[in-house]
Amino acid sequence: MAGNRAYLSGALGNDETNKTDAAAQTRATLDKLRATLAASGCSPADVAEAIVYVTDAANLSAVDGEYRAFFGSHTPSRTTVRCGLVAPDGLVEIMLTAAR
Numbered sequence: 001m002a003g004n005r006a007y008l009s010g011a012l013g014n015d016e017t018n019k020t021d022a023a024a025q026t027r028a029t030l031d032k033l034r035a036t037l038a039a040s041g042c043s044p045a046d047v048a049e050a051i052v053y054v055t056d057a058a059n060l061s062a063v064d065g066e067y068r069a070f071f072g073s074h075t076p077s078r079t080t081v082r083c084g085l086v087a088p089d090g091l092v093e094i095m096l097t098a099a100r
Contacts, residue, residue, distance in 0.1 A: 006040040008033055008096040012087050019089040022059035026066035026092050033096055034070070042098040047076040053093040057082055063092050 013028025037043055054063055060080070067078075076096075085093050 001040050004100045006037065006042050006046075006096075006098040006100075008036050008098070010093060010095065011036075012085070012090045012093050014087055014090045020091075021062075022054070022056075022091040023062035023066050025090070026063045026094075029092060029094050030066060030070040033094060037096070037098055040098070042100055044071050045074050046098040046100055047071070047074070047096050048099050049097040050076050050078045051095040052078060052080045053085060053095075054080065054082055055085055055091050059091055 011029050011033050013025045013030075013032060015028070018024035018028065034044065037046070050067075052063060052067065054060060085091075087093075
């Protein structure tokens with residue numbers, strides 16, 4: 001936390017079970033972020049901004065489905081970037097900024 005803001009960066013959800021499954025990696029990433037938000041006294045409804053990194057635009061539909069399920073009717077500002085990730089099996093990485 002910095003004041004009333006929480007900055008959550010570089011979250012990935014890749015593991016041995018989901019190497020090729022962008023939806024599963026996104027779900028796992030968002031589960032980690034939900035726990036970190038809660039630890040900082042925030043919830044998904046407090047997220048103001050998101051940056052989503054994907055390695056392949058073909059995975060956007062799967063990522064978007066999980067992203068919408070996580071946020072529901074709340075729609076934080078979002079930037080999507082297609083790029084490589086440091087983790088060799090990572091397909092998606094998400095950064096969030098929340099404000100209480």
